[in-house]
Amino acid sequence: MSSDLSLQKVSRHFGETRAVDDVSLDIRSGQFVGVIGRSGAGKSTMLRLINRLVDPTEGAILYEGRDITALKGKALREWRRDCAMIFQQFNLVERLDVLTNVLIGRLAEHGFVSSMAMRFSDEERAMAIQALDRLDLVPQALQRAGTLSGGQQQRVAIAKALVQQPKIMLADEPIASLDPANATLVMDGLKTINREDGITVLVNLHTLDTARAYCDRIIAMRQGRVFFDGTAAQLTDDVVRDIYGLEGLREFNEAVTSTSVHSSVLA
Amino acid sequence: MTMTAELAGANAQPSETISEFERDFAAQRRRSQRAWAIGTVLFLVIFALTSWLGDFFKITQVSMPDGSREWRWIIPAGIPRLGEYIEQTIPVLRWDSLGADLTNWFWRWKIWMNLLLETVLIAFMATVFGVVGGFLLSFPASRNLAPNKWVLWVTRRYLEIARTVPELVWALIFVFCFSVGPLAGVLAIGLHATGALGKLYSEVNENIDMRPLEGVKAAGGSWFDQIRYGAVPQVLPNILSYTLLRFEINVRASSIIGYVGAGGLGQEFRTAMSFQEYTDLSALFVIIFITVAIIDYGSEKLRHRVIGLEDRT
Numbered sequence: 001m002s003s004d005l006s007l008q009k010v011s012r013h014f015g016e017t018r019a020v021d022d023v024s025l026d027i028r029s030g031q032f033v034g035v036i037g038r039s040g041a042g043k044s045t046m047l048r049l050i051n052r053l054v055d056p057t058e059g060a061i062l063y064e065g066r067d068i069t070a071l072k073g074k075a076l077r078e079w080r081r082d083c084a085m086i087f088q089q090f091n092l093v094e095r096l097d098v099l100t101n102v103l104i105g106r107l108a109e110h111g112f113v114s115s116m117a118m119r120f121s122d123e124e125r126a127m128a129i130q131a132l133d134r135l136d137l138v139p140q141a142l143q144r145a146g147t148l149s150g151g152q153q154q155r156v157a158i159a160k161a162l163v164q165q166p167k168i169m170l171a172d173e174p175i176a177s178l179d180p181a182n183a184t185l186v187m188d189g190l191k192t193i194n195r196e197d198g199i200t201v202l203v204n205l206h207t208l209d210t211a212r213a214y215c216d217r218i219i220a221m222r223q224g225r226v227f228f229d230g231t232a233a234q235l236t237d238d239v240v241r242d243i244y245g246l247e248g249l250r251e252f253n254e255a256v257t258s259t260s261v262h263s264s265v266l267a
Numbered sequence: 268m269t270m271t272a273e274l275a276g277a278n279a280q281p282s283e284t285i286s287e288f289e290r291d292f293a294a295q296r297r298r299s300q301r302a303w304a305i306g307t308v309l310f311l312v313i314f315a316l317t318s319w320l321g322d323f324f325k326i327t328q329v330s331m332p333d334g335s336r337e338w339r340w341i342i343p344a345g346i347p348r349l350g351e352y353i354e355q356t357i358p359v360l361r362w363d364s365l366g367a368d369l370t371n372w373f374w375r376w377k378i379w380m381n382l383l384l385e386t387v388l389i390a391f392m393a394t395v396f397g398v399v400g401g402f403l404l405s406f407p408a409s410r411n412l413a414p415n416k417w418v419l420w421v422t423r424r425y426l427e428i429a430r431t432v433p434e435l436v437w438a439l440i441f442v443f444c445f446s447v448g449p450l451a452g453v454l455a456i457g458l459h460a461t462g463a464l465g466k467l468y469s470e471v472n473e474n475i476d477m478r479p480l481e482g483v484k485a486a487g488g489s490w491f492d493q494i495r496y497g498a499v500p501q502v503l504p505n506i507l508s509y510t511l512l513r514f515e516i517n518v519r520a521s522s523i524i525g526y527v528g529a530g531g532l533g534q535e536f537r538t539a540m541s542f543q544e545y546t547d548l549s550a551l552f553v554i555i556f557i558t559v560a561i562i563d564y565g566s567e568k569l570r571h572r573v574i575g576l577e578d579r580t
Contacts, residue, residue: 051485081487091482095500104496108487115488116495157482164486 004029005050005168005200010059011224012045019045021224022059027202029167032194034215035204038244042224043204047170050202051085052076063167081108084161088173090153094146098137098156101145102128105163124163131159135189151182158189162197169193171203175210187214208240356549373550379535383554386531387562389452389524390517396453397460397517398510401426404461405468406494412472412480414490422465430462434520438529449530456520460513471505472498507573511566518562522555 005027012020020042027033035043048054050061052068061069068079084105092101103120106127114120120128132138135155140148145156154174161169171190175183191214194201205211211218212232220228220235220243228239318324325341358372373379404422406412413419437455445451480497488496525533532551539547 053481053485077487077489079487080485085482085485087478087482087485089478091478091485093479093482093496093500095503096496100496104483104488104492105486107483107489107492107496110492112489112491115492118495160482160486 004064006062007046007050008060008062010046010049010056010061012042012049012054013057018224020049020056023221023224023226025219025226025229027200029200030194030198032191032201032214032216033203034211034218035202035221036206036208036211036218036243037221037227039206041221043221044172045224046221047085047172047202047204050168051080051083051170053085077108081105081164082166083168083170084164084166086154086157086161086169086171086174088176090150090157090177092145092153092156092160094144096145097142098132098145098148099125099128099141101156102131102160102163105160108164127163128159131162132156134162134192135159149182151178151185154178154182154186155189158186158193162193166199168200168202171201173204173206176206183210190214208235211235352545355545356552358546358549372546375535375547379532379551379554382525382532382535383558385449386521386525386533387518387558389449389456389521389531390514392453393456393460393521394510394514394517396457397464397513398506400457400461401464401466401468402506404465405472406498408465408469409472411475411477412494412498426462426465426469428462429458430466432459434459434524435527438524438527442528447528447530452521452524452529452531455524455529456517459520460517464509464513467509468502468506471502471509475501504573508570511570515559515563515566518559519555522558 005025007023007025010020010023011018023042023046035046037043045054049056052071056069059069060067063079063082071079093104100118103124106120106124107115110120129138129141132141135158137152137155137159140152140156145153148156157174169190174190175186178186187210190201190203193199203215205215212235215232218228218230218232218235219226220239222243227243228235322341326338327341327344328336329339329344331337358368360368360372404426407414407418408422408426410419413422434455437458438451441451441454445454475498477497479501480493483493483497521531521533523533523536525531525535526537528534532555535551536548539545539551
């Protein structure tokens with residue numbers, strides 16, 4: 001199969017810092033890809049580049065052969081719809097109800113008037129409720145998003161991503177603000193969507209064991225560059241030590257890093 | 268010696284770090300005392316200068332009760348005249364003929380009630396214009412939301428001009444354009460309110476959480492979608508609160524603006540003064556005072572209810 005999402009020598013500089021430095025990647029449709037690395041390694045910027053929340057300084061990003069870095073206006077909005085984004089802090093509108101938050105995923109299809117009037121069709125509402133049902137959130141549909149727990153809010157964000165009917169789902173540290181039980185729920189949700197809908201998932205993770213448990217493919221970044229690209233089995237302890245560095249591993253919270261890695265470093 | 272040194276004296280040897288602190292502390296105190304002294308002198312000089320320029324120390328000729336002219340300081344000479352003026356505006360009210368006296372005091376009440384209604388309606392309509400204009404313009408006038416710096420610059424300058432020119436001056440201009448009447452008053456107060464509210468609203472906008480807007484943008488929302496879904500729900504309670512406050516201010520403004528012919532009760536002040544009907548002035552004052560008090564009370568209740576609703580959810 002050919003690669004569907006392709007980053008070609010993509011760089012992004014913020015002043016002197018090279019947040020993403022000459023990254024080339026090919027990602028096939030339907031893959032579940034985990035991106036790991038220390039904070040500041042450029043994981044987040046890479047996802048933002050794909051969604052075009054950030055523009056690349058150099059290089060091109062292609063989707064099915066089309067250069068998406070050149071998109072503007074309506075075409076750009078449609079591209080953003082096609083690659084739904086999930087954030088660490090959920091980025092929901094806390095003062096709107098859950099249903100409306102999910103319907104925000106439909107805005108790319110709307111004209112000015114219906115969008116300003118918050119007028120959505122019955123089909124769209126049905127679509128939103130089905131998405132909420134998949135994530136067990138229908139009872140909360142009319143509650144204000146701000147009243148939900150963190151785990152529930154992240155699942156609302158996934159439901160919103162679902163109604164975008166995306167081809168790719170980008171998740172930027174989706175479980176970093178959640179407790180382990182909720183983190184599992186959210187990761188399981190992403191996995192189900194990946195399996196059942198065939199949506200490509202690209203997820204930034206802090207935790208190695210989560211990456212190992214869920215991802216078909218793991219990409220490790222260090223100082224803006226791709227440092228490792230392979231399967232979970234190929235991600236040996238030696239590679240992990242190189243990714244995080246010795247002092248980086250010590251900074252790491254023990255609860256976050258898997259204990260096996262930690263002891264192997266000390267040995 | 269300072270207290271820390273005495274405390275440290277309990278120990279055999281005051282440590283080096285503590286004595287260093289003492290030196291720094293003394294230096295810091297000297298600096299702040301000097302700054303205060305300079306500030307006080309500057310303030311007194313400027314105050315004396317402005318009061319001199321403002322004729323506070325002027326000596327003027329005053330007529331004495333026996334008809335002779337004397338030189339007096341202007342402030343003690345003028346204060347009794349304030350009492351004279353107020354005394355003239357107070358009507359004669361006697362207990363045994365109270366009803367007749369009150370009718371006499373409010374003798375133009377039919378005209379005044381009509382004008383009062385006009386005053387409140389001017390304020391209402393001007394507030395509507397001000398809210399619509401200020402609300403729409405507050406988003407391009409916010410540093411964090413403006414689509415580009417040109418739009419930011421233009422809307423900010425427009426709002427500044429609209430609110431820097433006082434309502435009375437706008438009223439003079441609009442009376443010239445649209446002749447005497449409430450239309451000029453509505454436009455004048457509405458324009459000034461647009462500028463004032465636009466500024467207040469944009470400050471509210473600049474304090475919002477930007478993450479919801481990013482969420483809308485990442486889902487394919489346009490700039491308008493980001494504002495409508497991400498920003499508006501966050502700012503709505505504050506906007507409502509400022510709007511009610513502005514309505515109160517606009518009632519006060521519309522009650523005076525008739526003085527230059529822009530409709531409402533204000534024109535009666537002019538009539539009363541030119542006909543030397545001084546008791547009318549106190550009657551008008553009573554009417555405006557009661558109206559503003561009622562509106563203040565009502566809008567405060569409403570504002571608190573809105574804030575109360577906020578706290579519950």
